[in-house]
Amino acid sequence: MAAVDLNAEALGVPRKQLMESSGNAVARACRDLADPGASVAVVAGRGNNGGDALVAARFLKAYDVTVHLLGRPETISTDIARENWDALVAGEADHRTVTDSAGFDLGDPDLVVDAMLGTGVTGALREPEATAARAINDSSATVLAVDVPSGVDADTGDAAGLAVDADRVVTFHDDKPGLGDLDCEVVVADIGIPEAAELFTGPGDLLALDRDAQSHKGDHGDVLVVGGGPYTGAPALAAQSALRAGADLARVACPEAVAREVQGYSENLIVRGFSGDRLAPEHVPDLLDFAADRDAVVFGPGLGDADESLAAVREFLAAYDGTAVVDADALQVVPDVDTEATLICTPHQGELRKMGGETDSDWEVRSDLVREFAADLGHTLLVKGAYDVVSDGDAVRVNRTGNPGMTVGGTGDVLAGATGALAAVLPPLDAAAVAAYGNGRAGDLAAEAFGGGLVATDLLERLPAALRGDEA
Ligand SMILES: NC(=O)C1=CN([C@@H]2O[C@H](COP(=O)(O)OP(=O)(O)OC[C@H]3O[C@@H](n4cnc5c(N)ncnc54)[C@H](O)[C@@H]3O)[C@@H](O)[C@H]2O)[C@H](O)CC1
Numbered sequence: 001m002a003a004v005d006l007n008a009e010a011l012g013v014p015r016k017q018l019m020e021s022s023g024n025a026v027a028r029a030c031r032d033l034a035d036p037g038a039s040v041a042v043v044a045g046r047g048n049n050g051g052d053a054l055v056a057a058r059f060l061k062a063y064d065v066t067v068h069l070l071g072r073p074e075t076i077s078t079d080i081a082r083e084n085w086d087a088l089v090a091g092e093a094d095h096r097t098v099t100d101s102a103g104f105d106l107g108d109p110d111l112v113v114d115a116m117l118g119t120g121v122t123g124a125l126r127e128p129e130a131t132a133a134r135a136i137n138d139s140s141a142t143v144l145a146v147d148v149p150s151g152v153d154a155d156t157g158d159a160a161g162l163a164v165d166a167d168r169v170v171t172f173h174d175d176k177p178g179l180g181d182l183d184c185e186v187v188v189a190d191i192g193i194p195e196a197a198e199l200f201t202g203p204g205d206l207l208a209l210d211r212d213a214q215s216h217k218g219d220h221g222d223v224l225v226v227g228g229g230p231y232t233g234a235p236a237l238a239a240q241s242a243l244r245a246g247a248d249l250a251r252v253a254c255p256e257a258v259a260r261e262v263q264g265y266s267e268n269l270i271v272r273g274f275s276g277d278r279l280a281p282e283h284v285p286d287l288l289d290f291a292a293d294r295d296a297v298v299f300g301p302g303l304g305d306a307d308e309s310l311a312a313v314r315e316f317l318a319a320y321d322g323t324a325v326v327d328a329d330a331l332q333v334v335p336d337v338d339t340e341a342t343l344i345c346t347p348h349q350g351e352l353r354k355m356g357g358e359t360d361s362d363w364e365v366r367s368d369l370v371r372e373f374a375a376d377l378g379h380t381l382l383v384k385g386a387y388d389v390v391s392d393g394d395a396v397r398v399n400r401t402g403n404p405g406m407t408v409g410g411t412g413d414v415l416a417g418a419t420g421a422l423a424a425v426l427p428p429l430d431a432a433a434v435a436a437y438g439n440g441r442a443g444d445l446a447a448e449a450f451g452g453g454l455v456a457t458d459l460l461e462r463l464p465a466a467l468r469g470d471e472a
């Protein structure tokens with residue numbers, strides 16, 4: 001939800017507006033549960049769950065509302081919740097702050113609005129929330145829970161300990177998996193989050209990359225690029241891109257004949273040559289051993305389409321059961337290989353057709369075609385275009401970053417490498433969506449500097465900023 005909220009904000013629908021919609025939905029449920037003049041106890045926590053109810057209080061003029069804030073106002077954790085508290089105080093609403101459990105007196109209300117904790121709950125209820133939850137459960141009031149009954153984990157429906165026993169839940173935007181088993185009525189309120197906030201990639205998708213501080217080398221991926229032969233720049237671009245997208249190690253397995261040239265592009269790469277001047281079936285056993293210790297493999301950059309190289313790709317994929325990004329000439333092999341591997345294929349629309357897929361200039365039509373083909377293939381597709389379409393056969397994401405300057409050679413290798421690095425730390429669909437978003441953002445930053453004259457290496461040093469969500 002945090003990612004969707006952030007994407008909604010990027011689309012021009014700020015969180016405070018979402019909170020206003022949530023609060024309005026809560027007020028409508030109150031009007032449904034209690035008659036005007038009834039006494040309502042709003043029990044608000046210090047986060048946005050509480051914020052929703054502070055908004056609702058403003059919509060309940062016809063009721064006798066008392067707001068209980070659990071904690072001092074200065075401990076309210078978000079500005080939008082704090083602003084709604086300040087508005088209540090400025091409006092002389094009947095409000096009180098509960099700084100310790102002994103200070104909590106629910107009174108004898110007809111209706112309780114449980115807005116202590118929502119999706120931000122961690123662990124068992126602490127004080128004074130626990131005392132308040134017991135008082136709410138012991139009261140004879142009707143209980144309306146905001147988003148999630150406090151103490152319940154929205155994803156699992158479990159509670160680490162005590163939880164509020166609600167008569168009705170008003171949850172926002174979409175049903176939460178954990179609410180299904182509650183024995184109370186759950187109402188899903190549309191709070192005006194645009195569908196686009198979930199369909200199109202945006203800054204919210206970068207939250208998935210939040211790294212825990214304790215991470216150490218190797219946590220962020222050891223990526224192997226298998227490529228090179230007719231071309232040498234492509235595997236080097238892909239491997240450097242993997243590093244720029246956060247991989248700790250980037251290795252290149254390429255023909256001995258070009259190993260020095262590939263190494264020459266960057267001392268950051270660990271280059272390992274296999275015999276001859278192009279990939280062939282005899283290299284596959286070694287490659288499988290080498291790949292087994294990596295977190296992700298990027299197959300294809302610069303491989304060329306010699307029959308023996310494609311035969312080697314087929315043999316490798318048939319035996320590989322890890323995670324691989326397949327790009328460029330290797331893509332044509334995928335449809336006729338049965339593999340246990342988790343593949344992310346990154347074709348442009350011409351390569352998609354060569355794989356047997358269909359495309360369309362209208363991105364909405366293309367989205368359905370890509371989803372169907374991904375379902376047939378059983379793999380994740382990232383189909384490059386002015387609008388990149390990503391699908392795992394079930395969900396669809398569309399990426400709108402990027403610009404026409406990115407048709408220059410090599411940007412696809414940069415995307416493949418970034419996808420490999422992200423596939424080492426994220427599920428395939430997210431890895432492809434974030435890679436498309438970051439690669440396009442890096443391309444947009446490069447276009448600011450070089451316009452149509454940008455080259456693929458310009459994206460490399462801009463990938464970190466693009467994946468951090470830095471403003472251009
Ligand atoms: N897109 C949407 O669905 C929207 C949802 N909204 C509401 O926002 C909350 C989530 O808000 P958040 O601030 O992230 O977290 P909470 O308010 O649920 O709780 C955080 C708050 O609670 C404290 N806390 C955490 N665990 C415990 C505990 N075990 N005991 C005591 N206190 C605890 C923590 O310290 C924080 O202070 C969502 O549920 C919706 O109601 C948005 O308003 C609109 C968009």
Ligand SMILES: [K+]
Pocket residue numbers: 049114115116117118145146147148149150
């Ligand atoms: K709640």
